[in-house]
Amino acid sequence: MPKLPLSPADEKEIIAAIRKAEQKTSGEIRVHIEANCPTKTVFERAEQLFFELKMNNTKLENGVLIYIAHEDHKFYIMGDRGIDQRVGQDFWDCTKNTMQTHFANQELKEGLIAGILQAGKQLKKFFPWQTDDINELPDEISKA
Numbered sequence: 001m002p003k004l005p006l007s008p009a010d011e012k013e014i015i016a017a018i019r020k021a022e023q024k025t026s027g028e029i030r031v032h033i034e035a036n037c038p039t040k041t042v043f044e045r046a047e048q049l050f051f052e053l054k055m056n057n058t059k060l061e062n063g064v065l066i067y068i069a070h071e072d073h074k075f076y077i078m079g080d081r082g083i084d085q086r087v088g089q090d091f092w093d094c095t096k097n098t099m100q101t102h103f104a105n106q107e108l109k110e111g112l113i114a115g116i117l118q119a120g121k122q123l124k125k126f127f128p129w130q131t132d133d134i135n136e137l138p139d140e141i142s143k144a
């Protein structure tokens with residue numbers, strides 16, 4: 001497996017950002033990183049992983065996958081249908097733009113953290129944290 005561009009300390013910071021973002025929303029955020037996108041499009045790969053990682057199994061259908069193919073310099077943010085039914089087309093644009101700015105400067109960790117926190121902020125508007133909220137998906141970074 002190719003070496004990922006994140007140290008164990010970087011990964012801990014990213015996981016901490018996921019946990020922080022999820023403290024304010026019932027939404028579930030996951031990150032998947034791999035060297036190259038093995039499918040024709042980054043959308044196809046994100047969609048494939050969305051189901052493999054069971055992102056579609058949340059009670060409110062509010063899972064978000066941030067997919068990164070770091071050697072291809074590609075990424076995709078995919079939300080479940082519960083999100084898509086409640087938000088506009090441009091819902092993820094500010095998150096995407098924030099991440100893109102960091103990635104252009106070779107700041108993968110910083111871009112992921114900023115994107116995760118922005119996604120949490122966006123999700124909070126439509127899916128605020130509830131007292132009976134449970135963490136439905138793992139916070140760890142998945143890798144291929």
